[in-house]
Structures are given as structure tokens and as C-alpha cells.
Amino acid sequence: SNYSAHAQDTTFATQLLYRLRDGSQNAGRALEWLEGELEKTGSDAEEIIISEHQTLSSGNVTTGNIIRGLRLINDVDWTVWFEGVSRIDTLLREKTDFADLDFFSRDQYRTAIEQLARRSELSEYRVAEKAIELAGHTPGVTDASGVPETADPDVHTDVGFFLVGPRRQELEKAIGYRPPFYVTFKRAFASAGWMGIVGPVFLLTALLLVLSGRALANLGLSVESITLMLALFAVPASEGALAFFNTVVALFLKPTRLVGYDYNKHGIPAEARTLVVVPSLIGSRDDVEENIRNIEVHHLANTAEEI
Known part of the structure; x- marks a missing residue:
């Protein structure tokens, strides 16, 4: 059926x-x-x-x-697993103070090594070795602080200066790094200094004034009237140009995160002893007494000996 x-x-x-x-x-x-x-x-x-x-x-x-x-x-905490099996992490922990950094700083180092290796002929491991060599951490026997026994302490430099710091271009040159166009443009813009800000803002302001002048001329106003109105419009035009410039820059230039150390496990060591500055506004005698009382509370609540 x-x-x-x-x-x-x-x-x-x-x-x-x-x-x-x-x-x-x-x-x-x-x-x-x-x-x-x-x-x-x-x-x-x-x-x-x-x-x-x-x-x-x-x-x-x-x-x-x-x-x-x-x-x-x-x-499973995959970040811990990854750092345990990564050869690059092992190398950096053995030769530098990489293990003392917080997770975001360690990840920043790894990202920098990956970017450098991608645009060069060297592997990520070799890039990390080169950065260590340039920083004075010559592969070999090291002391407890990670500094080679044969290295000169006076010329010892943190490896972060070459990976994410101001001496990165030295590492790029050593490994044959080929920066992409946007990196080259960003560096050229940064090297221009204050002219990199004044120049674009001035051009945008001039463009706004030219467009406004043509619009006023089409209305049949006299030259004197147009000149006076453009003079009054110059300040708001420059403010608008500066705001537009800041918006565009914020879209393309991301802020750089400072490298930080993780002292949550063992506390702040003696060599990293620091102080905390509490800003305050003093408008009367009562403000002074209140600020002193707050400072005493912060001091008594602080359990870290190195702060």
C-alpha cells in the first residue's frame, strides 16, 4: 500500500x-x-x-x-593555558620581567610581536629574541632580575621600549620590518608636531571662510560688509574646524595604553615604592580640615607598606 x-x-x-x-x-x-x-x-x-x-x-x-x-x-581559563604553552611567553618570562606585567600589558607585547613578524621575514619567536637582544638581555645566563650577568646595568633597557615604546623603530630596522602605508602616514603626522594640528585646522578654517564669503557675495553685499562678517565668523569657524579635526583624529588615532605591572599577588616591591597624590580644592578653613581628615583616613586604610 x-x-x-x-x-x-x-x-x-x-x-x-x-x-x-x-x-x-x-x-x-x-x-x-x-x-x-x-x-x-x-x-x-x-x-x-x-x-x-x-x-x-x-x-x-x-x-x-x-x-x-x-x-x-x-x-577553563584559556588565557592561562595559552600563556603556559606559548614559547614566546616562556622566552619573555625567562629573560625579562614579562611575568610581572598585568594581562593587558602582556597581551600588548604579544600583539606587537605578531604585527612585527607579519610584516617581516622573521618568525614571532625570532622577533622576540631580537627585541631581547636589543634591550641588553643577551640570551644566556641571567640573574634573578632577568638581567644577564655579562650585561652592563647602565645600558640595560626594558624590552617594552622596543616592542611598544619609543625605540620600536630600532627593532623594526633590525628585523627588516615593512610598515604599511597607514603606519607611515601616522608617524609622519606625529613627527610634524604642532604643525600637524595648526596646518589642518587653518586649512579647514580658510575653507569655511571662503565658502561663507562666496555665499555672502551671491547675496549682493558690499566688500566692506563681507569683510566685517567674515572677521566675526573667523572665531566660530576655527572652533568648528578644530572640533571636526579632533573628531577625525579620534577615529583614526587610538590612544596607547601604558604598560602596567600586576602587584596584586605579592604586593608592591621595594624598588617600585611610590606615593599617591590626592588633588583637592581649598576654598575655606573647613576645606583644609576636611582634606586633612580624608588624608588621614586614606593613610590608615592603606595596608601596602610601599605606598
Whole structure:
């Protein structure tokens, strides 16, 4: 019949058997037909029910394993795992104070090494080695602070100066780095100094004044009137040009994050001893007393000996 193919589907047959057995007495003929179709395929009702239960149980086990696997993936701190297997991280920890940095600073170093290696002929590991060599960390025996015993402490430089600091171009030259166009343009703009700000703002202001002058001339005003109005418009035009320039610069020039150290585990060491400056406004004698009281509270609440 047209329904014989459906009877060969074990899932369909199992569900139909459940419904026919729990159905009315009129379902007996349909049940006989279904059992007959199953016998033609060499099976019976009990066999397909057991097979379907096994399939469902196997699916439940698989689904449970997938969910447990996803939970395990979510529970694992992959940053710790990555830093544990990375050869570059191991090299930097052995030769520099890389382990004392906070996570964002360490990631900043890794990103810089990746960018430098991508535009040079050296591998990331070799770029890291070159940065260490330039910083005075010649590969070899080092003391507890990470400085080689044969290195001159007076010329020792932190490796961050070459990766994310002002001496990065020395490292780029040493590894044959080819900077992309936008990096070259950004550096040229930064090297222009104050002219890099005054020049664009002046040109934008002049453009606004020229457009305004033409618009006023089309209205038939005299030269004296146009000159006076442009003189009055010069200040707001320069303010608008400066605001537009700042907006464009903020879109393309991202701020550079300062390298930081993580002293949460072992506290601030003696060589990093520092102080905290609390700015305040003094408008009366009461302000002085309040500021002194706040300073005393901060001092008593401070548990770090090196602050």
C-alpha cells in the first residue's frame, strides 16, 4: 500500500504502536496491519521498540557529553593555558620581567610581536629574541632580575621600549620590518608636531571662510560688509574646524595604553615604592580640615607598606 514505506521507519512505527495500543478498540485493524508490515521486514513490534529506546538513550548520552564538554570549555581559563604553552611567553618570562606585567600589558607585547613578524621575514619567536637582544638581555645566563650577568646595568633597557615604546623603530630596522602605508602616514603626522594640528585646522578654517564669503557675495553685499562678517565668523569657524579635526583624529588615532605591572599577588616591591597624590580644592578653613581628615583616613586604610 501507499503507507508501507512509513511502516519501515522505526521512529514512526514506534510512535504509532504507542498510540494504537492506547487507542480505542477500532484501532485493532490498523495495529494488525502495522505488525504485518513489520513482519515483512523481518522484525516485530517489540524489537523496533527496543531499538528505538536504545537510539534515544544513545542520543541522550551524546547530548549530555556535549553539554558537559561545553561547560568544561567555558570553565577553563584559556588565557592561562595559552600563556603556559606559548614559547614566546616562556622566552619573555625567562629573560625579562614579562611575568610581572598585568594581562593587558602582556597581551600588548604579544600583539606587537605578531604585527612585527607579519610584516617581516622573521618568525614571532625570532622577533622576540631580537627585541631581547636589543634591550641588553643577551640570551644566556641571567640573574634573578632577568638581567644577564655579562650585561652592563647602565645600558640595560626594558624590552617594552622596543616592542611598544619609543625605540620600536630600532627593532623594526633590525628585523627588516615593512610598515604599511597607514603606519607611515601616522608617524609622519606625529613627527610634524604642532604643525600637524595648526596646518589642518587653518586649512579647514580658510575653507569655511571662503565658502561663507562666496555665499555672502551671491547675496549682493558690499566688500566692506563681507569683510566685517567674515572677521566675526573667523572665531566660530576655527572652533568648528578644530572640533571636526579632533573628531577625525579620534577615529583614526587610538590612544596607547601604558604598560602596567600586576602587584596584586605579592604586593608592591621595594624598588617600585611610590606615593599617591590626592588633588583637592581649598576654598575655606573647613576645606583644609576636611582634606586633612580624608588624608588621614586614606593613610590608615592603606595596608601596602610601599605606598
